[in-house]
Amino acid sequence: MYSFMLLLTGAAAAATVSYPDPVCAVRGSTVVLPCTFTPQSSFTQGGRLVPLKIIRVRWCVNHEICQLTTPSVYDSKTPTANPRYKYLGDMTGNCTLQISDIQEIDSTTFRFRMEADNRAGHFTGKSGVNVTVIDFVKMxxxxxxxxxxxxxxxxxxxxxxxxxxxxxxxxxxxxxxxxxxxxxxxxxxxxxxxxxxxxxxxxxxxxxxxxxxxxxxxRVEEEEEEEEKGLLDTDRSDTLLILGVLFGVLLLLSLILFLIRRKVSAAGKEQTAGGEMDQKQPDIIYSNFLPPAERQQEVEQEVEPEGEEVSYASVQFRHTNPARAPEQEAGDVIYSSLASK
Missing domain, CATH: 2.60.40.10 (Immunoglobulins)
Structure with missing residues (x-):
């Protein structure tokens, strides 16, 4: 029963290799083939469990078993076999392989093989990873x-x-x-x-x-630049607003000054006109210079208002005729009448 359980344990711990999907590579490029493996940890011998240890790893091409004299692109026993192939893995579970300056010759199937300190632990992942190399293309x-x-x-x-x-x-x-x-x-x-x-x-x-x-x-635009732009726009708007207000204030002041000057000018004209009238307007004295007959007729037509005392004066002039003789000039008469009531 114990031996049967050991056999089950050994079977459950069988070695495995996990490869990536088929790889496409451009000639001259560097390609990495991700790979992981699980070695067999032990085997039974003479009814007892014997542990296993991996002592060699290999990558080879064009061979399912990858053993004996099969050419290897990488062999842990001879790591400098070909510098284009670099093993990035270890002896415990990582079997990643890097291929530099990949060429047409690498268009094939790569397989990984692990070898233990006992043949019972040797194993090759037969499925492998298929690599296709193409000529130069634009990236x-x-x-x-x-x-x-x-x-x-x-x-x-x-x-x-x-x-x-x-x-x-x-x-x-x-x-x-x-x-x-x-x-x-x-x-x-x-x-x-x-x-x-x-x-x-x-x-x-x-x-x-x-x-x-x-x-x-x-293309990336800084938010600060946008903020500065916004600030500049704001400053520009504020400046225009301030200029507009100043212009309005100046216009209002100009209008007020114009009205004040106009009012002062009109007042000066009124004073000047009033002074001239005071100086030129004399007391009104009515005097009639009419012939006696016309003056008498006028006096008769006038009606004396009650309660008022009216004085009349009448002066008549007889003009001197220059053609007349000097003796006749002395006979000229000047009539003047005064009436008082």
Whole structure:
């Protein structure tokens, strides 16, 4: 019964390898093949449980078993076999492989094999991962946010890829306005955005600048600038308002001064006219200079008002005729009559 349980435990702890989906790569790029494995922890021998330890790992191509004399792209016993292949894993569970400057020869199936300190622990993941290598293509940038929707303090993710392949990991070079940036992964994180992030972004495979993508424009306007703009507009409006008020006040003052001057001028004219009238208007004295006959007729026609004393004076002049003799001039008579009632 105990041996049966050990057999069940050994069977349950069988080795496994987990590969990524098929990989598409652009020639000259660097590609990472994510991989994990679970080694067999022990085996039974002579009715007892014997632990296992992984002592060698390998990546090979074009072979299902990946053993004996099969060419390996990576072998932990000879890690410098080919510098283009770099093992990023360990001996316990990570079997990730990185391929640099990938070439057409790498268009094949890669398989991982683990070897333990006992043959019972040797295992190869037969399914492997299929890699397809294509020729140079232009990279393209995809954004998590539309360019016209970018605002200050927002976060955006730019992804460098192609329309032909889906990359698990890709070494690319990012550029801003033609200047290289530090990030080398297929994604570029920007944020929180400021006006300094504005510019034209491009990407290309790290090993080939011919794959440079079309530019992706990022335009971010600072809120402070908008506030300053608003303040300037407000100041401009306030200035116009102040100027308008001042103009209105000056216009009102001008009108008041005009009315005051007009009133003063009119008063001066009235005083001048009044003075002239006082100086020129004499006492009215009525005097009739009529011939005696006409004066007598006038006196008879006048009606004396009651209670008033009226004095009449009549003066008659006879003009001297220059043609007459001097002796006759002495005979001229001047009539004057005074009547009192």
């Amino acid at each position: 393209k940038i995809q954004s998590s946010e539309a360019a016209e929707d970018l605002n200050q303090n927002q976060h955006v993710t730019l992804t460098c890829s192609t329309s032909v392949c889906n990359f698990h990991q890709l070494e690319v070079t990012w550029f801003k306005d033609g200047n290289a940036l530090l990030p080398s992964g297929p994604t570029l994180q920007l944020g929180p955005l400021t006006a300094k992030d504005s510019g034209n972004y491009t990407c290309a495979l790290k090993t080939n600048q011919k794959t440079t993508s079309l530019p992706f424009a990022v």
